[in-house]
Amino acid sequence: MKKEDLVVYEIYVKSFNDSNDDGIGDLNGIKEKIPYLRKLGINYIWLTPIYQTPNIDNGYDIENYYKINPDYGTMSDFNNLLKEAKKYKINIMLDMVLNHTSTQHHWFKKALKGSKKYQNYYFFEKGKNNKPPTNWTSKFGGSAWEYIKKLDLWYLHLFSKQQADINWENKKLRAEVFKIVNFWLKKGVKGLRFDVINLISKPEKKNWKNDLKYNDGKKFYTDGKNINFYLKELNKKTFSNYENVFTVGELSSTNLKHFANYSNPKNKELDMGFIFYHLKTDYIDNHKWSYAPTKDFKKFKEVIETWQLYQQKHNSWIANFLSNHDQPRHISRFGNDKIYHYQSATCFAVLYIFLRGTPFIYYGEEIGQTNLYNTKIEEFNDIETTNAYKKLRSENKTDDQILKIINQKSRDNGRSPFAWNNKKYYGFSETRPWLKYKNIYNITLENDLKNKNSIFKFYQEILRLRQQNKTFKLGKIKFIETNNDNIFIYERYDDQKNYQIILNLSDKKQNYKIKENIKIIINNHEKLNFNFLNPYQAIIVEC
Numbered sequence: 020m021k022k023e024d025l026v027v028y029e030i031y032v033k034s035f036n037d038s039n040d041d042g043i044g045d046l047n048g049i050k051e052k053i054p055y056l057r058k059l060g061i062n063y064i065w066l067t068p069i070y071q072t073p074n075i076d077n078g079y080d081i082e083n084y085y086k087i088n089p090d091y092g093t094m095s096d097f098n099n100l101l102k103e104a105k106k107y108k109i110n111i112m113l114d115m116v117l118n119h120t121s122t123q124h125h126w127f128k129k130a131l132k133g134s135k136k137y138q139n140y141y142f143f144e145k146g147k148n149n150k151p152p153t154n155w156t157s158k159f160g161g162s163a164w165e166y167i168k169k170l171d172l173w174y175l176h177l178f179s180k181q182q183a184d185i186n187w188e189n190k191k192l193r194a195e196v197f198k199i200v201n202f203w204l205k206k207g208v209k210g211l212r213f214d215v216i217n218l219i220s221k222p223e224k225k226n227w228k229n230d231l232k233y234n235d236g237k238k239f240y241t242d243g244k245n246i247n248f249y250l251k252e253l254n255k256k257t258f259s260n261y262e263n264v265f266t267v268g269e270l271s272s273t274n275l276k277h278f279a280n281y282s283n284p285k286n287k288e289l290d291m292g293f294i295f296y297h298l299k300t301d302y303i304d305n306h307k308w309s310y311a312p313t314k315d316f317k318k319f320k321e322v323i324e325t326w327q328l329y330q331q332k333h334n335s336w337i338a339n340f341l342s343n344h345d346q347p348r349h350i351s352r353f354g355n356d357k358i359y360h361y362q363s364a365t366c367f368a369v370l371y372i373f374l375r376g377t378p379f380i381y382y383g384e385e386i387g388q389t390n391l392y393n394t395k396i397e398e399f400n401d402i403e404t405t406n407a408y409k410k411l412r413s414e415n416k417t418d419d420q421i422l423k424i425i426n427q428k429s430r431d432n433g434r435s436p437f438a439w440n441n442k443k444y445y446g447f448s449e450t451r452p453w454l455k456y457k458n459i460y461n462i463t464l465e466n467d468l469k470n471k472n473s474i475f476k477f478y479q480e481i482l483r484l485r486q487q488n489k490t491f492k493l494g495k496i497k498f499i500e501t502n503n504d505n506i507f508i509y510e511r512y513d514d515q516k517n518y519q520i521i522l523n524l525s526d527k528k529q530n531y532k533i534k535e536n537i538k539i540i541i542n543n544h545e546k547l548n549f550n551f552l553n554p555y556q557a558i559i560v561e562c
């Protein structure tokens with residue numbers, strides 16, 4: 020297998036399928052659905068963290084990297100899942116959270132007891148005049164430093180205070196990390212997704228400085244000084260020693276150049292990476308926790324085009340996606356999940372699946388699962404959201420105003436239990452699931468398959484098309500300018516073929532002249548009019 024052959028399906032383990040009816044998705048639940056995933060046409064499953072955890076950040080706070088979270092099953096369940104997946108020619112990609120551990124991890128506990136060795140696995144620092152060492156902020160709100168009174172030291176946490184950043188400068192720590200990665204590779208894991216991996220290189224210890232410009236510290240640790248060295252070492256000591264392992268880095272706030280270095284094969288770092296700029300186009304003044312009243316595709320298209328063209332030029336590789344476990348559902352966010360459910364689900368699928376790079380499908384999008392549309396604050400679960408709520412309250416916003424914002428932006432939107440059928444809890448479980456999901460439009464796989472227009476079947480069709488076609492896997496990409504922000508057109512081509520992907524991203528007809536005598540390969544509407552595009556119309560033509 021080559022990297023261009025991968026089609027990855029991300030599973031939020033907690034929410035996919037519950038095999039023992041405790042309301043929490045699990046490994047056996049996933050195993051039951053392997054044939055379903057094969058039918059869809061994917062060949063890799065990325066599992067969000069499956070390790071022992073106190074669950075402050077749903078598993079992104081790891082207590083023991085060698086143990087399975089008992090809510091999800093046992094090590095033998097995991098081995099069986101690997102085996103079953105292999106039968107169906109599906110590989111497993113694990114989530115490696117190597118920027119921080121849970122504060123319940125035994126390293127951290129030893130550090131708290133005063134062990135210098137383990138304090139040096141983390142960043143324990145002296146404060147300045149009863150204040151933290153720097154003014155940096157946590158990505159989940161508040162200071163990035165937490166004070167430990169009995170040590171009179173502060174430790175660094177870029178995420179919640181239960182997620183302490185680990186010190187990659189320390190060789191011993193790095194050796195421990197490589198041991199963890201090799202443990203899972205040895206079992207037959209064939210993919211690794213590295214959580215916020217470009218944040219692992221912090222400044223040298225003596226160089227802790229306040230961020231005078233942005234007050235958040237990002238510039239000091241994003242794509243930090245030794246990052247390329249660490250990645251090369253990780254590559255060399257772990258996954259390069261195994262056949263057919265593919266890696267993807269979550270690259271938080273990186274830039275074009277750094278991205279290209281991480282994923283250019285000649286650098287021997289990573290195979291590909293995620294970027295998020297196209298998903299920040301609905302942040303108002305760069306601020307996530309704001310309500311975006313309209314959709315603006317101008318910026319969105321610009322970001323995609325800029326990144327695609329730059330990475331093509333530099334022989335690097337993008338992991339393309341519109342939804343994941345940190346994002347609202349893209350059908351609710353960019354499409355119209357009520358009136359144009361089928362059309363917008365299929366339109367946005369075509370948009371990203373045919374870009375140059377590897378498509379990452381997020382569970383549930385293949386049936387057009389939507390945002391939560393909660394009516395009460397208490398219905399939210401995610402730590403980022405609950406922290407944001409407190410912050411917004413402190414700014415004197417009312418609950419109604421806040422609800423409007425978090426219904427649009429919360430990560431919980433993307434974490435609802437998969438709706439398999441029309442039973443009480445949608446066939447996810449016999450018990451009330453861990454996260455409430457009202458499913459206001461009653462979207463289930465069962466209903467979708469009964470519809471004349473099935474989103475699932477459309478995904479099957481376009482994945483088949485992509486997988487059978489060299490041009491979509493390896494061809495070049497170019498973008499066609501239009502004067503219309505709602506129309507998005509790009510071409511995939513090589514010596515033999517030339518395809519045009521033509522999309523109307525809006526819920527209104529858009530004037531557009533299509534050449535006659537062309538061969539239509541994909542169309543998500545029954546008809547084709549040569550003078551305009553229907554709402555959310557997506558067509559692929561061979562020219």
Ligand code: TEU
Pocket residue numbers: 076079080116158178214215269271307344345403430
């Ligand atoms: O996410 C990294 C990250 O920066 C996210 O916080 C993201 O930017 C944010 O949700 C958007 O508002 C990774 C994981 O994907 C996420 O689930 C974890 O919470 C986080 O790292 C910490 O491990």
Ligand code: CA
Pocket residue numbers: 037038039040041042043044045090
């Ligand atoms: Ca369960």
